Amino acid sequence: MTDPRSSAADATRAPMAPQDPASGRNGLYILHDAAIEATARPDGTFAQEIYLDGQRLIDKARYAGGGLDEAILENLRSFDGFRRMVHRIGISVHAHGNEKSTVFFTIHNRGKSGRFESGTRLRFPCPADGSESLLTLEDYDWSPDDEVPGKFAFEFERAGVLATANIIFYLHDGYPVPESIPEPPVDFGSESYRRMIEKSLLNKGNNKRLKTAIEKAKRGEPVTIAYIGGSITQGAGAVPLSANCYAYRSYDLFKRWFVPSGGDSVRFIKAGVGGTPSELGxxxxxxxxxxxxxxxxxxxxxxxxxxxxxxxxxxSCYESLVLKALAGGNKPAVILLFSVFMNDWNLQDRLAPIGWHYQLPMVSVKDAVVEQFRLSKADGNVISKRQFFYDIYHPTNAGHKIMSDCLGWLFEVTDRSAADGEDLPTDKPPLIGNGYVGTRLLDRMNADGIARIHPGGFQETDAELQMAELDDHSYGTPLFPHNWMHTAESGNPSFKMTIRSRRLILVFKDSGSHDFGTANIWVDGQLKRTADPHQVNWTHCHAVLLYDEEDVREHTIEIAMAEGNEDKRFTILGFGYVP
Incomplete structure (x- = not known):
């Protein structure tokens, strides 16, 4: 039933509290035997970043370091507290295989005057043989502009290098760190593991379409499996992302189970984009x-x-997306997958009724793992949160494997069940809404014939875009490359568009750079909203609804830089319109 593949990262153990080899001071794990991968970045480097701002550093300390005093966590909220508490940092990197390349460890603090532009940056080489390098904080000059620790990064000489890394904060006296009890590796072959996986099957649904796809695969006919979602579908937390993300693992599992001789008749389409909802999907x-x-x-x-x-x-966008997929020419099987965050939260209560409504197969990772998270090993715990989650949002390799096996259980149950005679219902009245089924993308490449556009001061094209690893690619693909960008030299003329449509979604670029500023959006002469690219503060595709009407009519959209932001950048990535 389960995919037997495993890796060191699949079997993460809880750490013991380390000690500084020189002073004997207590140590706090921020990363413990974490799998990392050298991935090509837009600046030409090959790196693995560990972002620390916001709540991230505190969450990493809390879950990697075990039960900690709140005073320790509070000190991690600012760089002043960090300096007060941390004596030095221990870094170790063990490159897999025979890799001999040098690794550079980087610290980048966020600045008060410029979040990304200011703040101390340190970069120094580390051996890749697993030995520990020590960075004593008092040996370096730190900028008075440092506000919070921003990110760590491991930089390699080439793309694709895999390694295991540890980052330890050795603390000054007076900051005790408790020892954690080591956890045994996850037993993926156990009966308790199988029972956990079986709990994920929220609904078998009408199986006619999924049975049809499985039978096609068994005959060696071409079959395409597609995945759409957020960063978990993109593969965040999996190392290497292209091979260990749940999407690829479940595709590979399907192919090995059902395709004669494991042939290449099954095509893999992956379209996950980090930090984006079905409104962008x-x-x-x-x-x-x-x-x-x-x-x-x-x-x-x-x-x-x-x-x-x-x-x-x-x-409404989620239900419309489901209906749009169901209406495909191949009459595809649509499977609803419900992932989960470390705080046990997801939107299953809102979204699962759509699956029940259309008799769709549904797989809930939340239903599989959350209940057993609360148990001791003696009472039935299979995997801990520390083992399942890479951070508070994304799974480790072990977590991605569990997600794949949950989908595999649906495949297995469907394969051994009799086929339903009738197709599932697609012509029912919508449960929430179906008004976005006909959404189409409008961008700089296809705008002619759809809308009348006068770009005004939005003449340039932005090339620094959010990237996503599509399909089985290890490299990122830039999203929405056919865009309109305002720059500091563009002047004040606004972007104007006239279009006939029922509904319109604007997609603009978020950015952490201070070069970007706020823009005002008018619809038919009325100020509709102000778009702030710093709301998220990282390079990211942001979808916002401009109007939603039942009848088609002509609308005029105007976008201009807000007062005081005329010398800033702003990028209109595109629009989604319903004709």
């Missing part, structure tokens, strides 16, 4: 999943259960 579905009409999936897995809190349509 419906805009990019035809481009990223259907590849502008060149792909007809047989199976579509939809994973937005932890991303849709920011969906302004409160489920």
């Amino acid at each position: 419906i805009v990019r579905y035809e481009r990223d999943v259907l590849r502008d009409g060149t792909v007809e999936p047989d199976i579509v897995i939809v994973e937005f259960a932890v991303n849709d809190a920011d969906d302004e349509t409160k489920g």
Whole structure:
């Protein structure tokens, strides 16, 4: 039933509290035997970043370091507290295989005057043989502008290097760190593991379409499995991402189970984009999943259960996306997958009723793992949160494997069940809404014939874009490259667009750079909203709803830099419109 593949990262153990080899001071793990991967970055480096700002450093300390005093966690909220508490940092990197390349460890603090532009940056070499390098904080000059620790990074000489890394904060006296009891590796072959996986099957659903895809695969006929979702579908937390993400692992499992001789008749389409909801998913579905009409999936897995809190349509875009997928030419099976955050939260209660409504197969990772998280090993715990989660949002390799095995259980149950005689219902009245089924992407490349556009001061094209590893690629693909960008030299003329449509979604670029500023958006002469690219503070695709009407009529959209931001950048990535 389960995929037997495993790795060192699949079997993470809880750490023992380390001690500074020179002073004997207590140590606090921030990373413990964490799998890292050298990934090509837009600046030409090959690196693995560990972001620390916001709540991230505190969460890493809390879950990697075990039960900690709140005073210790509070000190991690600022760089002043960090300096007060941390004596030095221990860093070790063990490159896998025969890799001999040098590794550079980088610290980048966020600055008070410029979040990304100021703040101390330190970069120094570390051996890749697993030995520990020690960085004593008092040996370095730190900027008075340092506000919070921003990120650590491991930089390699080439892409694709895999390694295991540890980062330890050795603390000054007076900051005790408790020892953690080591956890045994996860037993993926146990009966208790199998029972946990079986709990994930929220609904078998009408199996006609999924059975059809499985039978096609068994005959050696071409089958396409597509995945759309957020960062978990993109593969965040998996190392290497391209091979250990749940999407690839479940595709590979399907192929090995059902394709004669494990052939290449099954195609893999992965379209996960970090930090984005189904409101953006419906805009990019035809481009990223259907590849502008060149792909007809047989199976579509939809994973937005932890991303849709920011969906302004409160489920209408999600239901529309499901219906859009169901209407595909191959009559694809649509599977709803509900992932989960470390705080046991997801939107399953909002989204699962859509699955029940259309009799869809549904797989809940939350139902599989959350209950057993609360148990001791003696009472039935299979995997701890520390083992399942890479950070508070994303799974480790072990977590991705569990997600894959949950999908595998649905495949197995469907394969051994009799086929349903009738197809599932797709013509029922919508449960929440279906008004976005016809959403199409409008960007700089295809705007002619759809809308009348006068770009004004938005003449340039932004090339520094959010990237996503599509399909089985280890490299990132820039998202929304056909955009309109305002720059400091553009002047004040506004972007104007006239379009006939029922509904319109604007997609603009978030950024952490102070070069970017705020823009005002008018619809038919009325100020509709102000778009702030610093709301998220990282390079990111941000979808916002401009209007939602039942009838088609002509609208005029105007976008201009807000007062005091005329010399800033702002990027209109594109629009999703319903004709």
